[in-house]
Amino acid sequence: MKKAYFHWELPQEPPLFDDLFNQNLIKEVHPEDWVNPIPAKCYNLVIIGGGTAGLVAAAEAARFGAKVALIERSFLGGNCLNVACIPSKTLARAGRVCSDIRYAASYGVQGNLPLENFEVDFPKVMERIRKIRARIGRHDSAERFRDLGVDVFFGEATFKDEKTIKVNHLILRFKKALVATGSRPATPNIPGLAESGYITNETVFNLNELPKRLMVIGGGPLGCEFAQAFQRLGAKVIVVQNKTLFLPNEERDAAQLLSDSFAKDGMQLRLNTTVSKISLHGKEKLVELSNQNNTEVVAVDEILTGVGRTRNVEGLGLENANIHFNLKNGIMVNDFLQTTNPRVFAAGDVCSDFMYTHAASAAARIVIQNALFRKHKRISKLVIPWCTYTDPEVAHVGVYVRDARAKDLPIKSYTILMHQIDRSIIDGEETGFVKVHVREGTDQILGATIVARHAGEMINEVSLAMVMGLGLADLEKVIHSYPTQAEAIPKAGDAYVKTKLSPRFENAARLWFKLIR
């Protein structure tokens, strides 16, 4: 029987889990008895990569009646289902529960046991992750796609020429193709790291025992999410970031609030610090940290790296199909997501800096429109929000203030603190803010940053406004349920409207009311 394993790049890794949930998942996303179909004479669309972009494109194309082939070398569902969004957010949810329990006393909730001393059953936490992954995996199942009319192939795909792809021993001819092979974790070049052993987002979900001391290398979104989740589950976490702030691409205030939240969780933070070398002493990993000229050695039980992504472009025979690419930026595409081979398109992490599931999904829809219906939809026209699922969450859409100012674009931010919102006070979730950036002198929304416990939910309202061309004053008119945390958004609109009241108007109004009383 095929064992369940989750190591994206090295499927020969020994399996760790063989439980019912992983068996169910495998049945859905890479059935062991799957027989590749006999290829059609020619496909309207051949898709390499069964992650989000590939699956969305396959379903869309099949819905329109196109003959579609989908090739996956490992598990359908890609990073999102197997080693990223789904399992990592499930892990974070367990961490959030721990945090809520830890602070339950401040809500007047006391248990028979001191709540500070509650226990985390880590294997159960991991089991829940596998359970949820298996459940959501049903939607990405090979059988479901076969039923949609998609020819699903499992195997390594290689371009033979500009019109042909080989998968295992089979030849697939295409009118159009989509490369959606995604990305994998980048490996930091640290002496001793490989020898000492480390985990990434691809292997972390194999853990069945909580590391007592965990070092997370990298303070970007992935590193921050894992670090906080593990700390809350009971590990002693040290986060090492070689830059001066966490989430360096986000606004400083957002990163600052996150740092404060990490400190409250008890995490050890090492900013502006690099890992110079690692060695293994027994079961301990000794990590040498450098900050300017100061060095220290820290002993940990496990190391998790989260220092960026590498695009999966190798071994695809892209050069045979005249598709230009490089290792850093991936496949080169134009604004219509067309590669240098006009028959071939790309979508998702392999070609985009927006390495998010929802961005890959949106890109796949554009590819279907442009590749199959000869439309000219532009990726640059998309409004793509994103969110780092820490607690508080940090979400953003549109431009950053620094980018606007670099372009000499007059920009003004209307900021509502979460402590101004009744529901946040009620929930004890006052850390954060809603900042809506407008073109100064107008209410045209250029972007927004939200830091709040549910920022990922809240940012969508601002995205909607931007897509529909609504201004900040329009958001002020939208009646929101009370009490909700999303009220911060119309309050930002209200702040804008108040600034439109000129002193002259105020004086005139004062005079008018004096006259009529």
Added chain:
Amino acid sequence: MRNATEQTNFLNELQKKSFQYFLDLYNPNNGLIPDTDENNAPASITGVGFALSSYPVAVEKKLLSREEAVKRTLVTLKFFFESEQSEKLNATGYKGFYYHFLDMKTGCRTWKSELSIIDTGFLLAGVICTAEYFKQKNESEVEIQKLASGILNRVDWRWALDERAALSHGWRPESSFIHYDWEGYSEALLLYCLALGSDNFAVSKKSFEAWSSTYQWENIYDVDFLYAGPFFIHLFSHAWIDFRDIRDKFMHAKKIDYFENTRRAIQVQRAYCIRNPKNFIGYGKNCWGITADAGPDYYKQFRSGDEVVFFGYSARGVPYGPDDGTIAPWACVASLPFDPDSAFDAINHLHQTYPQLRGKYGFKCSFNMSINPVWFLERFYAMDVGIIIMMIENAQSGLVWNLMKKSRILQRGLTRAGFSGGWLEGKSS
């Protein structure tokens, strides 16, 4: 305090007590001023900058004779001009800049501190201020002029860019430049004016643009202002520069000046403390001043079931924090020029409500009523007493501002940064 005379008397007395710090703790051999009044505290070059700026005030307020003030100034400037400038680990400075902390006796670098660009800026502002005041044509004051020129002209601002656009935070002989640059609205406004106005090593306007490129113009609590969290940012450069009616490109577009911006920052401080989102004891419309300063040492305490973390010395700020209930009364005093009514209401409130705040050198630098037991900082900081002396004087007579307005370096720096209008009109760049 019922009337203007009582207020003036109170402020004069506060100014006098604060100045006593410099009288008591000045080292007559080298002019150095300790960072704090604790035993064995090192000298802080920022403290020296504030002391130098306070000597003219003390002469005018008859707290110090002109002769004594000249003597102190000469000793100080001689030390800074003649002390070792090299890459050696224990030098006093390098490339015209100085180490943040110096040994009080030897004047050598101590605490492995960084060659601090910003603290050198505050020191140089003090040098300029004192040189603009002691200008009589006698031997001592001519010597002050020469020494001041020597100190100011050798500062290699371009080196401090480390081949980037913005000024670096500092440098260490062991590891070269610190990885942080001065970007975004901060106390470095003064620094850039000095660097742009330098005779020999002026940085270009691009540096000022790099610094201001991350400005955040925000509407918070219905107040439009150039955001900076820690309140001292809105005060420190203003201790030397009168920003009334002079505007750079950014402020021109916003139709206000940096002075008005600080007044608005006071409004935000007050609005935050009225809201008091973390329910700290004492906060209110007359109890504000959340800024960088010492506070209760780092630890956690539970209060009414809520966890409160105390941060020790931290750059506290509003509205995003960090905030642990620590208030710095000097910040209210330093607000006098901008919003006299709000500032004096706060001063009066703090003085009347918390008699424990009254210390040897005036208001204690910070306190926290939300910790058990309540906490008052028992040491005084040179820069905190210094800014009290200077800002009371600026509010009363504008003495420091008026002296600085005469500085060619500052005029040129402001003009090159794009400032115009107000008192800068007619000044050549």
